[in-house]
Structure formats: structure tokens, C-alpha cells
Amino acid sequence: xxxxxxxxxxxxxxxxxxxxxxxxxxxxxxxxxxxxxxxxxxxxxxxxxxxxxxxxxxxxxxxxxxxxxxxxxxxxxxxxxxxxxxxxxxxxxxxxxxxxxxxxxxxxxxxxxxxxxxxxxxxxxxxxxxxxxxxxxxxxxxxxxxxxxxxxxxxxxxxxxxxxxxxxxxxxxxxxxxxxxxxxxxxxxxxxxxxxxxxxxxxxxxxxxxxxxxxxxxxxxxxxxxxxxxxxxxxxxxxxxxxxxxxxxxxxxxxxxxxxxxxxxxxxxxxxxxxxxxxxxxxxxxxxxxxxxxxxxxxxxxxxxxxxxxxxxxxxxxxxxxxxxxxxxxxxxxxxxxxxxxxxxxx
Amino acid sequence: xxxxxxxxxxxxxxxxxxxxxxxxxxxxxxxxxxxxxxxxxxxxxxxxxxxxxxxxxxxxxxxxxxxxxxxxxxxxxxxxxxxxxxxxxxxxxxxxxxxxxxxxxxxxxxxxxxxxxxxxxxxxxxxxxxxxxxxxxxxxxxxxxxxxxxxxxxxxxxxxxxxxxxxxxxxxxxxxxxxxxxxxxxxxxxxxxxxxxxxxxxxxxxxxxxxxxxxxxxxxxxxxxxxxxxxxxxxxxxxxxxxxxxxxxxxxxxxxxxxxxxxxxxxxxxxxxxxxxxxxxxxxxxxxxxxxxxxxxxxxxxxxxxxxxxxxxxxxxxxxxxxxxxxxxxxxxxxxxxxxxxxxxxxxxxxxxxxxxxxxxxxxxxxxxxxxxxxxxxxxxxxxxxxxxxxxxxxxxxxxxxxxxxxxxxxxxxxxxxxxxxxxxxxxxxxxxxxxxxxxxxxxxxxxxxxxxxxxxxxxxxxxxxxxxxxxxxxxxxxxxxxxxxxxxxxxxxxxxxxxxx
Numbered sequence: 116x117x118x119x120x121x122x123x124x125x126x127x128x129x130x131x132x133x134x135x136x137x138x139x140x141x142x143x144x145x146x147x148x149x150x151x152x153x154x155x156x157x158x159x160x161x162x163x164x165x166x167x168x169x170x171x172x173x174x175x176x177x178x179x180x181x182x183x184x185x186x187x188x189x190x191x192x193x194x195x196x197x198x199x200x201x202x203x204x205x206x207x208x209x210x211x212x213x214x215x216x217x218x219x220x221x222x223x224x225x226x227x228x229x230x231x232x233x234x235x236x237x238x239x240x241x242x243x244x245x246x247x248x249x250x251x252x253x254x255x256x257x258x259x260x261x262x263x264x265x266x267x268x269x270x271x272x273x274x275x276x277x278x279x280x281x282x283x284x285x286x287x288x289x290x291x292x293x294x295x296x297x298x299x300x301x302x303x304x305x306x307x308x309x310x311x312x313x314x315x316x317x318x319x320x321x322x323x324x325x326x327x328x329x330x331x332x333x334x335x336x337x338x339x340x341x342x343x344x345x346x347x348x349x350x351x352x353x354x355x356x357x358x359x360x361x362x363x364x365x366x367x368x369x370x371x372x373x374x375x376x377x378x379x380x381x382x383x384x385x386x387x388x389x390x391x392x393x394x395x396x397x398x399x400x401x402x403x404x405x406x407x408x409x410x411x412x413x414x415x416x417x418x419x420x421x422x423x424x425x426x427x428x429x430x431x432x433x434x435x436x437x438x439x440x441x442x443x444x445x446x447x448x449x450x451x452x453x454x455x456x457x458x459x460x461x462x
Numbered sequence: 463x464x465x466x467x468x469x470x471x472x473x474x475x476x477x478x479x480x481x482x483x484x485x486x487x488x489x490x491x492x493x494x495x496x497x498x499x500x501x502x503x504x505x506x507x508x509x510x511x512x513x514x515x516x517x518x519x520x521x522x523x524x525x526x527x528x529x530x531x532x533x534x535x536x537x538x539x540x541x542x543x544x545x546x547x548x549x550x551x552x553x554x555x556x557x558x559x560x561x562x563x564x565x566x567x568x569x570x571x572x573x574x575x576x577x578x579x580x581x582x583x584x585x586x587x588x589x590x591x592x593x594x595x596x597x598x599x600x601x602x603x604x605x606x607x608x609x610x611x612x613x614x615x616x617x618x619x620x621x622x623x624x625x626x627x628x629x630x631x632x633x634x635x636x637x638x639x640x641x642x643x644x645x646x647x648x649x650x651x652x653x654x655x656x657x658x659x660x661x662x663x664x665x666x667x668x669x670x671x672x673x674x675x676x677x678x679x680x681x682x683x684x685x686x687x688x689x690x691x692x693x694x695x696x697x698x699x700x701x702x703x704x705x706x707x708x709x710x711x712x713x714x715x716x717x718x719x720x721x722x723x724x725x726x727x728x729x730x731x732x733x734x735x736x737x738x739x740x741x742x743x744x745x746x747x748x749x750x751x752x753x754x755x756x757x758x759x760x761x762x763x764x765x766x767x768x769x770x771x772x773x774x775x776x777x778x779x780x781x782x783x784x785x786x787x788x789x790x791x792x793x794x795x796x797x798x799x800x801x802x803x804x805x806x807x808x809x810x811x812x813x814x815x816x817x818x819x820x821x822x823x824x825x826x827x828x829x830x831x832x833x834x835x836x837x838x839x840x841x842x843x844x845x846x847x848x849x850x851x852x853x854x855x856x857x858x859x860x861x862x863x864x865x866x867x868x869x870x871x872x873x874x875x876x877x878x879x880x881x882x883x884x885x886x887x888x889x890x891x892x893x894x895x896x897x898x899x900x901x902x903x904x905x906x907x908x909x910x911x912x913x914x915x916x917x918x919x920x921x922x923x924x925x926x927x928x929x930x931x932x933x934x935x936x937x938x939x940x941x942x943x944x945x946x947x948x949x950x951x952x953x954x955x956x957x958x959x960x961x962x963x964x
Binding site: 132133135136138139140143144145146147148149156157158293295333334335336337339341355356357359372373374375390391393407408409411412413425429430431432434447448449451453 | 922
């Protein structure tokens with residue numbers, strides 16, 4: 116009797132986990148292939164899709180009513196000195212150039228056919244502006260923003276994707292996660308021509324004053340260094356460089372290949388790097404340095420005054436956990452910051 | 463967090479073997495008198511039963527006769543021999559337990575890292591750059607069912623047109639593969655460069671070797687004909703090559719025919735565990751992510767520097783991973799670079815597939831283990847993970863061996879508590895930790911994928927596991943025979959199931 120009870124209990128416990136398994140096998144509740152990301156990574160994916168969607172909706176009279184239409188002479192745009200937050204929970208359509216009041220919260224998409232100026236402390240869910248955009252101080256973008264030219268005031272927060280057809284200008288104390296434009300300018304710009312300083316990707320420039328560094332190359336033409344490395348001032352390195360430690364590139368040097376360091380990379384002023392820069396730690400670029408990139412850091416990237424990443428003819432990418440830069444920095448292409456709210460200023 | 467996981471892993475690796483060895487030391491005093499004890503117990507049981515049945519005298523006489531006979535036969539030499547055999551078996555069992563424990567800890571470390579640790583995707587966001595030139599090679603041998611789908615998907619990828627070339631490698635197909643490729647070449651002039659191969663050594667590695675002679679690009683990306691790449695996939699696979707240390711990249715393979723039957727659903731779980739947790743954890747921990755042969759890119763310069771493709775190996779992907787590693791190149795895994803593939807829908811096809819993988823992997827183990835030990839410039843954990851990866855298919859026959867030894871020892875030893883504990887411990891390790899650590903990994907993978915119901919199928923994976931163990935053990939034995947008999951190893955093509963009309 117006890118034997119039967121024992122074996123019955125044993126098989127019941129053994130087969131218990133198979134009950135939900137058999138149920139799922141027969142009912143096939145979760146038997147579709149894993150959904151995979153296809154085009155969502157493209158920086159303008161949402162704005163492009165929204166344009167198609169909005170153009171179609173606005174062409175249909177009955178759906179058009181679901182949009183709040185704002186014109187320069189409407190009561191809404193006239194109320195400039197709004198002190199209280201006002202929530203606009205409809206999609207917004209702006210057919211002409213307009214300056215929108217302070218303290219507004221737009222919980223749905225904005226579609227503007229011309230220039231738009233957002234007042235202070237505006238919160239924008241997403242906006243597609245075919246003209247130029249000016250964000251006054253302390254504005255917040257939560258999802259995406261696409262325009263021709265974007266001018267960002269002080270202390271703004273740009274989460275999600277922000278892209279411009281021509282230029283993005285960013286003032287101090289702003290945080291952002293993903294920027295894309297042919298030119299991204301940070302802070303006040305000096306009236307100094309970078310070409311006059313020799314800070315360009317110009318292979319014809321005079322390199323006679325540089326000392327060519329002899330490197331021991333592997334079969335693939337790379338120089339691999341175990342430990343830390345300091346490259347002396349005015350050095351010329353023409354191969355790919357891998358440093359299994361930290362790397363310091365001294366003033367005025369020119370690196371024609373790609374560089375990688377397991378620890379931090381410190382780049383002094385007026386250094387030119389024509390390849391990519393990869394580090395498992397921080398990348399610190401000095402004043403007036405030129406980096407063609409991409410600049411890939413698993414921690415922080417900091418750019419000094421007058422630094423340039425990418426060039427007019429060849430855009431580039433900066434990708435890092437956190438990003439900080441001084442004034443007069445130019446980036447041609449894309450900046451991706453994974454943890455935009457980390458403050459790197461005092462590190 | 464990473465440090466904490468490392469500390470836990472080290473503690474487990476250090477403490478567990480010491481614990482086991484302490485038990486061995488204690489049980490060394492035990493003499494293998496199991497058979498005698500067993501017979502004595504049998505005698506006692508028989509006595510009890512016979513008394514109850516009132517047949518005591520006859521039964522006792524029989525048992526006493528047996529005992530006398532045995533006592534005469536067990537002379538000094540047999541006793542010593544039995545002791546030696548017993549100790550050898552115990553030692554083998556303990557070594558296997560240790561290896562199983564090591565692999566279990568490895569699975570747990572990977573899973574915990576993936577769920578709680580820092581995740582590394584350093585190259586994923588590269589959007590604007592001076593992209594290198596790429597040739598996409600599509601390996602095709604009798605792929606009329608799938609080749610058009612793969613090429614159409616590749617024609618739609620997001621990559622500078624002047625930097626990409628699509629090259630289907632039609633390797634001596636006897637079906638309509640050539641016809642379909644030529645029709646697509648005609649429809650999209652200049653976009654596809656076909657490579658029809660009608661002679662030479664069979665196999666993908668040999669075809670790749672021949673195709674390399676036609677290439678002038680910096681990077682090659684290899685797909686199988688049944689893979690359907692997404693629009694951003696090529697950029698994602700190429701972006702790590704901006705790192706001068708990266709020799710190869712690997713994307714994630716996702717089964718497309720998941721819902722076909724129970725086997726495809728089990729394989730879907732296994733793939734999830736293998737990529738979503740195992741590969742990404744190795745990427746996170748700076749270990750050895752494996753190049754998988756397809757959905758991956760290779761730097762041509764790196765490939766040439768390590769001697770190019772080898773067509774004399776069964777698993778060119780594993781072989782390449784280790785040759786790159788031994789020549790100061792890294793492999794990068796891109797978890798978000800997903801690509802659909804077909805998985806076997808029939809058990810016999812699955813067995814053939816895993817047997818081929820096992821043979822290829824073992825071949826790589828023989829070729830690269832010593833090199834990996836000696837290699838300078840790799841961290842201790844990189845070497846350890848590299849060795850674990852090389853030995854992963856040897857564990858299946860070892861596990862079967864351990865099962866056999868456990869059963870022998872169970873009957874060979876007395877009912878002594880320590881020895882029983884050893885056997886019990888081995889069973890616990892095999893079933894609770896050794897096998898199920900991998901299941902834990904799969905469960906974490908389904909959680910990370912956001913799949914809510916497929917996790918319930920986990921108990922069925924046990925069947926897949928047992929079949930895999932048998933298939934891999936069979937492959938290993940066959941491989942040993944191949945080596946002794948100097949037979950050439952055979953490459954089996956995996957059967958495709960997709961409808962031609964797709």
C-alpha cells in the first residue's frame with residue numbers, strides 16, 4: 116500500500132511541471148518568432164513616420180478637428196507671459212511661423228510647417244518642424260524633435276532623438292541623449308577659423324616638424340603595447356595602435372590610424388587623430404584637438420575648447436555613457452549619450 | 463556588481479573542489495567490501511523473509527554456500543585490484559563532478575551578470591561614420607527554397623550603396639539555386655555579384671576560401687541562405703570594426719519556424735539561452751564571445767593575418783574564433799543584431815546537426831587548447847572561458863560516463879554514509895546543477911526577451927538535453943574512431959523547410 120502511495124506521489128511530483136508545459140505546447144500562446152528591431156534605430160524613424168501620418172490626417176477634414184491649430188494671431192499664441200503650466204492634450208498643427216507661450220505642456224505631437232519659437236519651460240512630447248526651432252531656456256523634449264535648424268537655450272533637457280537637417284546649436288548646461296545634424300555647435304563660437312589653426316582633415320598639410328614614431332607591428336600592421344603608453348609631443352604615428360593600459364597623446368601629435376586603449380585616453384591640445392578612438396574608459400580631448408572618429412567610450416567623453424569631431428565632408432559619431440564639452444566645440448554627425456543625466460563636469 | 467559576481471564565482475570554484483576533496487580524503491579509509499556487504503545484507507534479508515515463510519533452513523544453506531565460495535575466491539590480488547579499480551572510478555567521477563560544477567557555476571555567473579550586471583553595447587549606436595567597404599557573402603548549397611528571400615532582404619539594407627557588394631556563393635547546387643540567383647542579378651543590375659562554384663572541395667569553408675580570391679573589401683559579412691537580415695543589420699555588424707582590435711563580429715540568431723512543433727520550440731529556448739544570456743554575458747565580462755559562422759562579420763586583414771579560411775575543419779566558426787584570439791584579435795557579440803534562421807523540425811536532422819557541431823568543436827579543442835594555455839596577453843578569465851568553450855562538447859560523453867560510474871559505484875561500495883554521500887552528491891550535481899544551470903540560463907533569456915508563456919516549456923528541454931547528450935557522445939565516439947581508422951570526416955548539410963513561394 117505504502118509502495119503504491121510512494122510511487123504515485125513520486126510520479127505526481129515529477130509530472131507536475133509538465134502540466135503548464137503541455138498546456139503551452141498544445142495552446143501555442145507564445146509560439147511566434149521573437150520580435151526583432153528593424154528600422155527603429157534610425158534617428159529620424161519616428162519623425163519620418165509621423166510626417167506621413169500627419170499629412171494624411173490633415174488632408175481629411177473630419178480628422179483635422181482632432182488637431183489644435185495655432186496661428187500667430189490666435190488667442191493661444193498671444194498669451195506670451197503665461198505663468199502657470201497649461202496642458203495641451205491634443206495634437207498641434209502650426210501652419211505659419213509662431214512664438215508659443217512659456218510654461219506649456221504638449222502631451223502629443225506638434226506638426227509645424229514653418230518656424231516655431233517655444234517659450235521658457237515648455238515641455239514637448241514630440242515635434243516635427245519643417246522650418247527652424249528655437250527652444251527657450253529650461254525646455255524639455257521627451258521623445259523626439261526634428262527641424263531644419265534647432266537652437267537650444269540654456270539648461271534644456273533633450274531626451275530621445277533630436278535631429279536637424281542643417282544645424283543644432285546648444286548652449287550651456289543642457290543635457291541630451293541623441294543628437295544628429297550635419298553640424299552640432301556647443302556654446303559660444305569663437306570667430307577663429309579652424310583652418311587657420313591647421314585643425315582640419317587635410318592630408319596635404321605640412322608634417323615636416325613631426326617625429327615619426329617607430330612601432331613594432333604585428334602581421335596585420337598593428338602596434339600592440341602591453342601596459343600604459345605616452346606618445347611624446349609632435350609625434351607622427353601612421354599605424355593602428357592598441358594599448359592594453361592607458362594612453363596619453365601629447366601636444367601637437369598626428370595619428371593617422373585608429374587607436375584603442377583598455378583604460379583612459381588622454382589627448383592633449385592640438386592633436387589630430389584621423390582614425391577612430393576607442394576606449395573602455397574615459398576619452399579626454401584637449402583644446403583645439405581634431406578627431407575624425409568615431410569616438411567610442413564605454414564611460415565618459417570630454418572635449419576641450421575648440422575641439423572638433425568629424426568634418427564637413429565626413430560626418431562622425433560620438434558614443435559614450437556621459438558627455439561633456441567646453442564652448443566652441445563642433446561635432447559633425449551624431450552624439451549618443453546613454454546616461455544623459457550624469458554630470459561629468461567635476462570629474 | 464561585476465566584481466561581486468566574480469568574487470562569488472571564485473569562491474564557488476575554490477570552495478567546491480576543496481569540499482569534494484575533503485570528502486575523498488575521508489572516504490579513503492573505506493575498503494571496497496561492497497560485494498560482501500551486499501551479499502551479507504542479502505543474506506539477512508533472505509533470512510528474515512524465509513523465517514516468515516517457514517523456509518529458513520534451505521535458504522540459509524544456500525546463502526552460506528555462496529559466502530564460502532566467495533570468500534575462497536577473493537584472494538589478496540583480487541582484493542588489491544578491486545581497490546585500485548574502485549579508487550580510479552571514484553577519482554574519475556570526482557573529476558567529472560568538478561568539471562560539471564565548474565560549468566554550472568559558469569552558467570550561473572553568466573545568468574546573474576545578464577540579469578543584474580552592467581551591459582556592454584559600446585558599438586551599437588554608431589550612426590554616422592566613414593563606413594568601410596563590405597562584401598556580404600551568402601553561402602548557398604541547394605537553397606532554392608530560401609535564397610531569393612535572403613537576397614531581397616539584403617538589397618534593402620541600410621548601408622552606403624557604393625560601399626556594399628552582395629555575393630551569393632552558389633556551391634555546386636543541383637536544384638534551381640543558380641537560376642534564381644541569375645534572375646535576381648538580371649533584375650537588379652550591378653547590385654549582386656554572383657559566385658557560382660562548380661568544382662573543388664565541398665563545404666562552406668572551402669567555398670569561402672575560393673570566394674576570398676574575388677574580394678577587395680575591408681570587411682566581409684557572412685550569412686546563410688536561410689537568414690533574413692533586417693535593414694540595419696549590416697551597419698550593426700560592421701560598426702565594431704572601428705575598433706582596431708576587433709577581428710570578427712557576431713549577431714544574434716533567432717529561429718523563425720518556432721511554432722512548427724515541439725522540437726522547434728525547444729530549440730528556440732536553447733538559442734535564446736545561448737545568445738541572449740551566454741554570448742552577451744561573455745561580451746559584458748570581456749571573455750570570449752564566439753563567432754558563429756553566420757550573421758557575423760570578419761575583417762579581411764585579420765583573416766589574412768591568421769592564414770585565411772581552413773577548409774579542413776568541420777566548425778570553421780569555432781576554429782576562426784580561436785585563431786583570432788590567439789593572434790590578438792577580439793570577437794564582438796552584438797545582441798541586438800538579430801537575424802532569423804530556420805531550425806531543424808525533425809529530430810534526426812537535429813541530431814545530425816549537433817553531431818556535426820560536436821565533431822567540429824572537438825576538432826578545434828584538439829587544435830587550440832595548448833596554444834590557448836601558452837598565449838600571452840590574455841587575461842586569466844579569458845583563458846578560462848576559452849578553455850571552457852572548447853571543452854563544452856566533451857562534457858556530454860563525460861556526463862554519460864559519470865552516470866555509468868555512479869551506478870557501478872553504488873553497487874560496488876558498502877552502504878557507508880560517506881560513499882553514499884559521494885554518489886548522491888554526483889547525482890545532485892548532474893541533475894540539479896549540471897543540467898539545470900543551463901535551464902536557468904534559458905529561463906533568464908525568455909524573461910529578458912519578454913516572452914511570457916514559452917518559459918513554461920522548460921521541462922520539455924530535458925528531453926532535448928538527453929537526446930543531445932546521446933548524439934554528442936555518439937559523435938565523439940565516432941570521431942575517435944575516425945582518428946584511429948584515419949577516416950575523413952563528413953560534412954552534413956542541414957535540411958531546409960521554408961516554402962519556395964516565400
